[in-house]
Amino acid sequence: EIVLTQSPDFQSVTPKEKVTITCRASQSIGGSLHWYQQKPDQSPKLLIKFASQSISGVPSKFSGSGSGTDFTLTINSPETEDAATYYCHQTSTLPWTFGQGTKVEIK
Amino acid sequence: QVQLQESGPGLVKPSETLSLTCSVSGGSISSTDYYWGWIRQPPGKGLEWIGSIYYSGSTYYNPSLKSPVTISVDTSKNQFSLKLSSVTAADTAVYYCARHSSTWTIDYWGQGALVTVSS
Numbered sequence: 001e002i003v004l005t006q007s008p009d010f011q012s013v014t015p016k017e018k019v020t021i022t023c024r025a026s027q028s029i030g031g032s033l034h035w036y037q038q039k040p041d042q043s044p045k046l047l048i049k050f051a052s053q054s055i056s057g058v059p060s061k062f063s064g065s066g067s068g069t070d071f072t073l074t075i076n077s078p079e080t081e082d083a084a085t086y087y088c089h090q091t092s093t094l095p096w097t098f099g100q101g102t103k104v105e106i107k
Numbered sequence: 108q109v110q111l112q113e114s115g116p117g118l119v120k121p122s123e124t125l126s127l128t129c130s131v132s133g134g135s136i137s138s139t140d141y142y143w144g145w146i147r148q149p150p151g152k153g154l155e156w157i158g159s160i161y162y163s164g165s166t167y168y169n170p171s172l173k174s175p176v177t178i179s180v181d182t183s184k185n186q187f188s189l190k191l192s193s194v195t196a197a198d199t200a201v202y203y204c205a206r207h208s209s210t211w212t213i214d215y216w217g218q219g220a221l222v223t224v225s226s
Binding site: 036087095098100101 | 153154155156167168169170171203210211212213214216217218219
């Protein structure tokens with residue numbers, strides 16, 4: 001199965017800083033990489049699909065990039081409401097897999 | 108607006124079968140545009156895809172799961188179900204039902220159901 005490794009596991013930033021989370025796949029997955037946000041005691045929410053495609057209703061401060069094996073989720077000017085755990089997810093090859101998650105704290 | 112709701116026992120004994128049902132409202136489970144799946148999350152841990160089903164009954168399972176899995180669909184009730192056999196404490200998790208788009212992104216999630224495996 002394809003292993004997705006996220007870094008860092010934890011990131012603490014101030015509202016003026018940019019959040020950058022990377023996701024590395026154990027083999028090429030083209031652009032079939034998606035990002036989810038999960039707040040405490042909530043279900044995950046789709047933020048970005050196919051590496052860089054925006055989702056209706058998701059603020060433009062969330063953006064994604066990458067292809068092949070290396071992907072990045074960026075949150076510009078994060079706010080306290082963006083404190084959450086972020087997961088990458090691949091749908092290139094069965095079984096579908098997720099990264100281990102990156103917890104983001106906004107100080 | 109599509110809504111998904113999990114239901115089933117919150118406590119299962121070791122070696123028994125975990126059974127959950129997902130009721131779909133606001134949309135038809137028979138739509139040719141979507142797949143329907145189960146994802147779980149052990150307490151304090153990450154997400155694991157269990158398996159998915161198409162309205163026709165075609166199934167896709169994660170071979171990494173140690174407990175045998177069966178996912179079925181009941182189009183007359185607009186529901187799909189999960190059975191996990193011979194469970195152990197390692198199967199304790201929040202179980203989410205979800206809708207996949209035709210390209211497999213997960214666009215809707217249920218609220219999740221905590222199932223504890225304990226005697």
